[in-house]
Amino acid sequence: MTLGADASAIVVAEKVRCGAISAQRIVEEVLADIQLRNASFNCFTRVLAETARKAAEVIDQKVRDGVDPGPLAGVPFGAKDLFDISGIPTTAGAKMRLNAPPPKSDAEVVARLKRAGAILIGTLNMDEYAYGFATVNAHFGPTRNPHDPSRLAGGSSGGSAAAVAAGLVPLALGSDTNGSIRVPASLCGIWGIRPADNAIPMNGVFPFVEILDTVGPFARSLAELVLIYDVLSDSKRFSSDRQPRVARLDGWFERNADPEALQAVDAVMNHLGSHAVAKMPEAEAARSASHLMTAAQGGAFHLESLRRQAMDYDPAVRDRLLAGAMLPAGNYLKAIAFRKVYREKVRELFERFDILIAPTVPVVAPRIDQATMMVDGKPAPARANLGLYTQPLSVAGIPIVSAPFNRPNRLPLGLQFATWPGREEMLFQLLSQLEVDGLLCANAPPLSSGV
Amino acid sequence: MQSDPKSFQIDASKLLDLRIPEACVTGIETSLELLRTHARILDAYVVQMEIGTIQDEELV
Numbered sequence: 080m081t082l083g084a085d086a087s088a089i090v091v092a093e094k095v096r097c098g099a100i101s102a103q104r105i106v107e108e109v110l111a112d113i114q115l116r117n118a119s120f121n122c123f124t125r126v127l128a129e130t131a132r133k134a135a136e137v138i139d140q141k142v143r144d145g146v147d148p149g150p151l152a153g154v155p156f157g158a159k160d161l162f163d164i165s166g167i168p169t170t171a172g173a174k175m176r177l178n179a180p181p182p183k184s185d186a187e188v189v190a191r192l193k194r195a196g197a198i199l200i201g202t203l204n205m206d207e208y209a210y211g212f213a214t215v216n217a218h219f220g221p222t223r224n225p226h227d228p229s230r231l232a233g234g235s236s237g238g239s240a241a242a243v244a245a246g247l248v249p250l251a252l253g254s255d256t257n258g259s260i261r262v263p264a265s266l267c268g269i270w271g272i273r274p275a276d277n278a279i280p281m282n283g284v285f286p287f288v289e290i291l292d293t294v295g296p297f298a299r300s301l302a303e304l305v306l307i308y309d310v311l312s313d314s315k316r317f318s319s320d321r322q323p324r325v326a327r328l329d330g331w332f333e334r335n336a337d338p339e340a341l342q343a344v345d346a347v348m349n350h351l352g353s354h355a356v357a358k359m360p361e362a363e364a365a366r367s368a369s370h371l372m373t374a375a376q377g378g379a380f381h382l383e384s385l386r387r388q389a390m391d392y393d394p395a396v397r398d399r400l401l402a403g404a405m406l407p408a409g410n411y412l413k414a415i416a417f418r419k420v421y422r423e424k425v426r427e428l429f430e431r432f433d434i435l436i437a438p439t440v441p442v443v444a445p446r447i448d449q450a451t452m453m454v455d456g457k458p459a460p461a462r463a464n465l466g467l468y469t470q471p472l473s474v475a476g477i478p479i480v481s482a483p484f485n486r487p488n489r490l491p492l493g494l495q496f497a498t499w500p501g502r503e504e505m506l507f508q509l510l511s512q513l514e515v516d517g518l519l520c521a522n523a524p525p526l527s528s529g530v
Numbered sequence: 531m532q533s534d535p536k537s538f539q540i541d542a543s544k545l546l547d548l549r550i551p552e553a554c555v556t557g558i559e560t561s562l563e564l565l566r567t568h569a570r571i572l573d574a575y576v577v578q579m580e581i582g583t584i585q586d587e588e589l590v
Contacts, residue, residue: 361575363571364571364572364574364575366568367567367568367569367571367572368568368572370564370565370568371565371568371569371572374561374565382546382548385548386546386547386548386549389549389550389551389554390551390553394553394554394557395557397554397557398554398557398558398560398561399557399561401548401550401554401557401558401561402558402561402562402565403561403565404546404548405542405543405546405548405558405562406565407542410565410569410572413569413572413573413576414572416576417572417575417576463564
């Protein structure tokens with residue numbers, strides 16, 4: 080029996096658990112597909128074929144022995160190359176770390192997926208040290224968007240998003256500091272979640288900006304996203320009979336948006352029969368605070384390494400880290416103070432609403448060679464501004480799903496659905512309804528790409 | 531005497547014991563300018579917030 084490389088995680092786990100297909104067969108299919116198509120997108124940086132084969136043998140033996148192999152039995156997954164994997168260096172996308180001492184154990188999230196029966200296939204491309212929205216890596220090359228390989232996959236978890244969108248693996252792990260799960264999920268047309276602060280453990284994750292860092296999954300359907308989220312998350316979900324109070328975010332989150340992105344928000348709001356509008360307080364200042372916190376913490380973390388080997392960094396990352404290292408402490412402390420006030424204002428907003436909707440990214444995926452996009456009527460660096468709408472929400476520390484708007488045969492557009500921690504179940508229920516009703520869907524990329 | 535902003539940058543790198551490679555200077559200056567812009571945006575908000583607080587107290 081053959082399932083096809085783009086089979087859903089749910090189908091794979093069901094078939095493996097009942098013995099209808101072996102995990103070893105699944106792994107061989109996935110490895111062959113990666114061999115055939117990865118070069119077109121440059122998603123995987125290392126394929127761990129032998130360890131994947133051994134893990135599949137263990138799963139199949141459990142099935143034969145009548146032992147429960149776990150809810151993700153035989154499901155292949157990839158991990159952004161900043162998660163510790165026992166025995167191989169964690170590169171964090173940096174050439175200088177190719178020979179770093181290998182960790183002795185897996186990152187907690189990788190360990191949880193393995194315990195649930197999932198099989199790690201390899202590591203995935205990213206912006207160096209997660210500092211970027213593009214996944215254009217000077218050392219490992221650019222990851223290309225499966226919907227149009229001349230365009231960006233987004234970043235910094237671009238390898239993860241593109242691998243899932245291309246159907247190379249059904250699930251992948253990424254990290255989101257300023258939008259690094261949501262931006263590539265939007266540009267590649269799949270589902271991604273930035274969890275609430277502390278909802279998913281960060282042990283064994285190479286840090287970028289510790290006060291903003293989160294990790295989370297990508298998937299091609301909401302059901303798969305929720306399945307993996309439940310395996311990864313420490314937080315319990317509470318159901319509610321109350322109808323969610325939904326509003327669209329205006330102001331900052333409409334300024335600079337492409338008309339197509341606003342039409343997608345309109346379509347969802349009209350479908351829900353809601354005309355409520357909410358203003359995220361001081362979104363522009365929040366974005367500035369995220370820039371300052373990122374530069375300062377990133378620069379401080381890399382200072383010693385910058386002293387020794389600045390020229391070994393990706394130039395696009397190095398200069399920003401050096402600038403961040405020289406940022407006066409007062410700027411950083413002001414951003415930290417702002418964050419506290421801002422979070423309280425966001426909490427007050429969620430006393431009136433349950434779910435807030437906004438475009439994830441103002442535009443569809445820019446071309447890889449596209450230097451600028453229009454911001455406030457002026458050309459501005461395209462890559463730096465892909466996080467216009469994700470950064471202010473990162474500072475709030477709330478759970479946010481980027482969901483693919485259903486627009487077949489066109490470049491993908493994602494929508495952010497943000498909620499207050501503890502209301503994730505309400506959010507998933509609303510998203511499920513919108514997916515069933517055809518508003519949200521991860522449209523498959525054109526078959527021609529990558530073949 | 532007003533200090534030259536450039537001399538402050540040099541001091542910052544000295545303070546941090548950072549030798550700035552020539553190839554990085556333009557990129558660092560661009561990045562610093564962006565950070566200054568964001569610092570100004572945040573400053574404007576923080577000043578507004580503080581004025582608002584004083585006004586609120588006066589109203590009380």
